[in-house]
Amino acid sequence: MESNLLEEKKNNYIMSIYKNGIYYGISVCDLTTGDFKTTQIKEQNNFASLMDEISRYSPAEIVVNEMMYNSLEEISKIRERFSIYISMLEEQNFDSNYENFDIKYEIVDENEQKIDTTKDSLLCVTASNGLISYLRQTQKSNLDYIHKITLYSLTHYMNLDINARRNLEITEKLRDKSKKGTLLWVLDKTSTSMGGRLLRRWLNDPLIDVFRINERLEAVKELKEDIILRGDIVDSLKKVYDIERLAGKISYGSANARDLISLKNSAKQLPDIKQILEGVKSPLLNNLYKDLDTLEDIYKTIEESITDDPPISVKEGEIIKKGFNEEIDHLKEATVNGKNWVLDIETKEREQTGIKGLKVGFNKVFGYFIEVTKSNLSLVPERYIRKQTLANCERYVTEELKKVENEILGAEEKVVNLEYEAFCTIRDEIESQITRVQKTASIVSVLDVLASLATVAYEMNYTMPIVDNSGMIDIKEGRHPVIEKILPSGSFVENDTYLDKDTNRLAIITGPNMAGKSTYMRQVALITLMAQIGSFVPASYARIGVVDKIYTRVGASDDLSMGQSTFMVEMMEVASILKEATSNSLVILDEIGRGTSTYDGLSIAWAVAEYICDKEKCGAKTLFATHYHELTSLEEKLEGVKNYSIAVKEKGEDIVFLRKIVSGGTDESYGVHVAKLAGVPQVVTKRANEILKSLERKSILGNKAAEKENKKVAEGQLDLYNYKLAEIAHELDKVDLNELTPIDALNTLVNMKEKMK
Numbered sequence: 001m002e003s004n005l006l007e008e009k010k011n012n013y014i015m016s017i018y019k020n021g022i023y024y025g026i027s028v029c030d031l032t033t034g035d036f037k038t039t040q041i042k043e044q045n046n047f048a049s050l051m052d053e054i055s056r057y058s059p060a061e062i063v064v065n066e067m068m069y070n071s072l073e074e075i076s077k078i079r080e081r082f083s084i085y086i087s088m089l090e091e092q093n094f095d096s097n098y099e100n101f102d103i104k105y106e107i108v109d110e111n112e113q114k115i116d117t118t119k120d121s122l123l124c125v126t127a128s129n130g131l132i133s134y135l136r137q138t139q140k141s142n143l144d145y146i147h148k149i150t151l152y153s154l155t156h157y158m159n160l161d162i163n164a165r166r167n168l169e170i171t172e173k174l175r176d177k178s179k180k181g182t183l184l185w186v187l188d189k190t191s192t193s194m195g196g197r198l199l200r201r202w203l204n205d206p207l208i209d210v211f212r213i214n215e216r217l218e219a220v221k222e223l224k225e226d227i228i229l230r231g232d233i234v235d236s237l238k239k240v241y242d243i244e245r246l247a248g249k250i251s252y253g254s255a256n257a258r259d260l261i262s263l264k265n266s267a268k269q270l271p272d273i274k275q276i277l278e279g280v281k282s283p284l285l286n287n288l289y290k291d292l293d294t295l296e297d298i299y300k301t302i303e304e305s306i307t308d309d310p311p312i313s314v315k316e317g318e319i320i321k322k323g324f325n326e327e328i329d330h331l332k333e334a335t336v337n338g339k340n341w342v343l344d345i346e347t348k349e350r351e352q353t354g355i356k357g358l359k360v361g362f363n364k365v366f367g368y369f370i371e372v373t374k375s376n377l378s379l380v381p382e383r384y385i386r387k388q389t390l391a392n393c394e395r396y397v398t399e400e401l402k403k404v405e406n407e408i409l410g411a412e413e414k415v416v417n418l419e420y421e422a423f424c425t426i427r428d429e430i431e432s433q434i435t436r437v438q439k440t441a442s443i444v445s446v447l448d449v450l451a452s453l454a455t456v457a458y459e460m461n462y463t464m465p466i467v468d469n470s471g472m473i474d475i476k477e478g479r480h481p482v483i484e485k486i487l488p489s490g491s492f493v494e495n496d497t498y499l500d501k502d503t504n505r506l507a508i509i510t511g512p513n514m515a516g517k518s519t520y521m522r523q524v525a526l527i528t529l530m531a532q533i534g535s536f537v538p539a540s541y542a543r544i545g546v547v548d549k550i551y552t553r554v555g556a557s558d559d560l561s562m563g564q565s566t567f568m569v570e571m572m573e574v575a576s577i578l579k580e581a582t583s584n585s586l587v588i589l590d591e592i593g594r595g596t597s598t599y600d601g602l603s604i605a606w607a608v609a610e611y612i613c614d615k616e617k618c619g620a621k622t623l624f625a626t627h628y629h630e631l632t633s634l635e636e637k638l639e640g641v642k643n644y645s646i647a648v649k650e651k652g653e654d655i656v657f658l659r660k661i662v663s664g665g666t667d668e669s670y671g672v673h674v675a676k677l678a679g680v681p682q683v684v685t686k687r688a689n690e691i692l693k694s695l696e697r698k699s700i701l702g703n704k705a706a707e708k709e710n711k712k713v714a715e716g717q718l719d720l721y722n723y724k725l726a727e728i729a730h731e732l733d734k735v736d737l738n739e740l741t742p743i744d745a746l747n748t749l750v751n752m753k754e755k756m757k
């Protein structure tokens with residue numbers, strides 16, 4: 001709950017997982033905001049979906065039931081992938097009956113409609129009950145502010161698998177988990193922390209509902225075009241604090257007077273915001289306008305009661321404004337008067353005793369005292385009671401002084417207590433209205449995100465995409481949103497893309513290293529994703545048929561730290577893509593098969609391409625970058641495959657990268673050129689060129705063999721064939737002709753024949 005320790009623009013989630021057979025119920029909660037969501041996974045590939053959900057929220061902690069905890073393989077996969085604290089919670093905490101639970105929360109769907117939880121036993125109820133009982137045990141505090149739990153359906157959002165989230169660097173960089181250089185970094189111009197958190201959530205949950213996407217796009221369009229409207233909104237939002245977390249603190253009982261002042265100052269902006277929104281045209285903005293509760297009563301309550309600059313502590317007074325509470329005012333007066341009484345006593349005692357230097361003082365340990373210097377001790381009257389002896393003076397009290405002291409200190413203590421009580425009453429009063437505050441927070445967050453997207457669209461010259469269910473991705477002059485921002489302005493080269501469900505399903509992209517293949521493919525995925533969160537896109541034109549999932553297998557990212565070989569990880573990712581991608585998915589494959597020997601790799605790449613292209617089996621829209629130019633021959637063989645390459649120009653010994661995607665494949669890899677560009681010593685690159693030439697000569701001589709190999713590849717037998725050849729070669733190598741008898745020779749021959757079958 002401690003906001004100093006939390007990242008402002010990031011939710012802090014705790015998750016519960018309830019496993020039952022092959023199904024899972026999941027709940028997540030951010031205590032600081034009261035955000036509580038739940039879902040259940042009851043479809044195919046359940047564990048993969050579970051992993052996707054974990055990566056959607058990246059919780060700080062997970063509690064699971066016994067069955068989940070004992071699924072060692074699953075638990076260790078989660079631990080490998082995420083560094084999350086996982087613990088087991090006793091089964092009895094996971095009550096499946098909604099009625100048995102004493103916290104009165106409601107389960108609602110995404111349209112805030114109440115869900116009938118009695119109908120069938122919902123795994124999400126069980127998971128939610130588990131999470132709530134864990135929170136109660138650990139937080140030892142009131143959770144009443146969790147009024148509702150939103151049940152979301154996995155089918156309402158685009159499914160971004162973990163690798164896509166990581167590889168596309170949507171909210172954090174692959175390497176150092178930082179925000180800079182991510183899509184979020186480009187799109188985040190939000191003015192409030194809650195807006196920042198919502199934008200992050202939108203990026204993690206792209207929509208698939210065309211209507212909802214267009215609703216957002218229309219709103220962004222209006223804000224982009226109306227510069228004054230946008231400017232006014234942003235100016236007002238800048239003065240709004242994190243109402244969402246303030247609401248959390250108020251409900252949790254940890255809000256202090258300063259928090260209420262922040263709430264007041266934020267509420268002060270609300271009528272302005274409402275006025276600015278008056279007359280907006282797009283339906284989404286208009287709904288925000290209509291639903292915005294300006295919380296004037298709450299503003300008034302705080303304005304009348306809490307001083308403008310209260311201390312951090314709520315137990316030291318100075319909180320309540322004058323005129324709010326009669327008793328407090330009265331007592332405060334008493335303490336002020338009390339100080340005058342003390343002065344009166346001082347004057348009176350000086351006169352009576354004749355001690356000119358007599359003083360009345362105060363310290364925390366002894367309270368009020370009369371101080372007399374050593375030289376005047378003879379004048380001290382009988383009624384003085386000695387309290388303390390110092391080096392050059394004595395301190396006394398009198399009956400009268402004691403009485404006054406009691407009154408003053410009593411009043412001060414009373415004031416502090418009364419102020420605290422009054423403060424708690426005010427806080428409780430606001431607490432009783434907290435759902436209104438939360439709703440306002442959520443409206444302000446949406447407005448903030450829309451304004452942020454509009455600002456970026458305007459500044460970065462994005463266009464509004466056409467989003468529909470056409471199944472095509474048609475982009476003209478598309479750019480990579482992050483790279484274009486990092487490169488010097490104007491130096492990014494735009495590229496077109498055309499994919500559909502028909503003859504342009506699989507684009508094979510060849511081109512030398514460093515040509516821009518990876519950048520190009522990510523750009524297509526990012527533009528699609530941006531369109532589906534309702535953002536404008538970096539292109540001059542874009543028509544995006546919504547995709548249900550985006551998969552990526554990008555680069556040979558090094559997962560060695562996770563204790564698995566890169567190639568194994570690569571194949572696991574490929575496996576999950578092949579199992580899960582549908583004809584509505586977008587798949588990005590970047591150099592798959594690279595992590596093993598050439599023929600192995602080529603065979604795998606080839607077979608994967610064939611499988612994905614097969615409409616019966618998958619048929620996903622796919623961009624496939626490869627350094628195996630052999631794959632370009634698929635264009636002739638399979639319907640739906642198109643070859644592209646990224647152009648380079650040869651300039652004498654050197655090459656120039658044009659960064660332009662063109663039709664047709666290429667079989668030049670320019671590896672040696674790139675090595676030279678990278679500064680590998682000339683002696684080495686020269687020698688590499690010689691070797692290359694000689695290898696190329698050899699491969700021309702061995703043309704017959706190569707042809708035969710190609711045929712085998714086409715038949716999909718290449719890898720097996722090669723394994724056999726390699727084995728036979730190995731055996732031949734071992735044979736010592738000097739020792740070989742005729743019968744041995746015959747046997748060896750038979751063996752070899754056998755192997756080739």
Ligand code: ADP
Pocket residue numbers: 483487491492493494511512513514515516517518519520659
């Ligand atoms: P490849 O995957 O073909 O090896 P990359 O996509 O990694 O190449 O691109 C290499 C570098 O080229 C990038 O880091 C980027 O700086 C630059 N680059 C890529 N595409 C473009 C482009 N369209 N315009 C300008 N520079 C680009």
Ligand code: MG
Pocket residue numbers: 517518519555590
């Ligand atoms: Mg690459």
